[in-house]
Amino acid sequence: MGAGTGIASEQLAAAGARVLAVEPDARMAELARSKGVTVEPATFEDWEPAGRRFDLVTFARSFHWVEPVAAVAKVASVLRPGGRIAILGNHAFPVAPSAAEFRRVHAEFRELQGGEQEARAWVESTRKILRDNGFDVDEREFDAPLHVDTDDWVNAEFTYSHNLTLPPEAQGRLRTALADLIGPDGVEARDRGFVQLGTLGR
Secondary structure, three states: OOOOOOHHHHHHHHOOOOOEEEOOOHHHHHHHHHOOOEEEOOOOOOOOOOOOOEEEEEEEOOHHHOOHHHHHHHHHHHEEEEEEEEEEEEEEEEEEOOHHHHHHHHHOOOOOOOOHHHHHHHHHHHHHHHHHOOEEEEEEEEEEEEEEOHHHHHHHHOOOHHHHOOOHHHHHHHHHHHHHHHOOOOEEEEEEEEEEEEEEOO
């Protein structure tokens, strides 16, 4: 769900799964179709399962776009007995420059959102929602070093609503301040990822 350009969908299909993707953005959906993925255009909230049942529903870096309680309840309603939900996500935490240095840059505009504590709280909240809807939950994590080029890091910062909602002039100043902080060598970071796999136990 929220298939984007079909990165995870293509991998699932290559592993032998029969995949149906749901994606509201027409341009992303077309890119997914170009990879051979079957796509139905809709938000997950508006998507109509039409009585179909599934063995697995996957959110690959897209679960934060849905209202989690309603989404998990809908997933439970379309799974076959013993079916599964897989929620995959990751977040890059800066090491050099440090998170504290990034917070100082953001302080002029608003307090920097995120951080490891908030990411951990998000995972714990999702776990509770899954269990409240009858899922047995298995969790796995990974932690790997990551290098991100300066332009890529700055552009990624502007996929978050707390930066996108700044006035255009402030966005420009923030972009410049971030690029100056990072410099030409990019960001050394830790890529913290997780998989929450819920099996419907009822």
